[in-house]
Amino acid sequence: MFPYLPHTKKEIEEMLESIGVASIDDLFTDIPDELNLKNPLNIPDGISEYEVFKKLNDLSK
Incomplete structure (x- = not known):
């Protein structure tokens, strides 16, 4: 697996x-205001690369 390297400032x-x-x-700026989200999405926090690998590996069995 390759680590994620974000862009520098x-x-x-x-x-x-x-x-x-x-x-x-x-x-x-071209997106109309009525299409912009007013509240944050209700999604779970991110997980590590290892956790993703483990979940996908478990699903493949």
């Missing part, structure tokens, strides 16, 4: 600059 700034926006929020 500098990399994110470079990507945003290359497409001409100042922030990640600017990417969503």
Whole structure:
């Protein structure tokens, strides 16, 4: 398995600059306000890569 390596702040700034926006929020300005969620989604917390592997391995048996 390969570890997840998130982008650095500098990399994110470079990507945003290359497409001409100042922030990640600017990417969503065209979405009408009535379509934006007003409350957070009711989903469980994330789990580790090992936990995912174990669950999938258990399901495969």
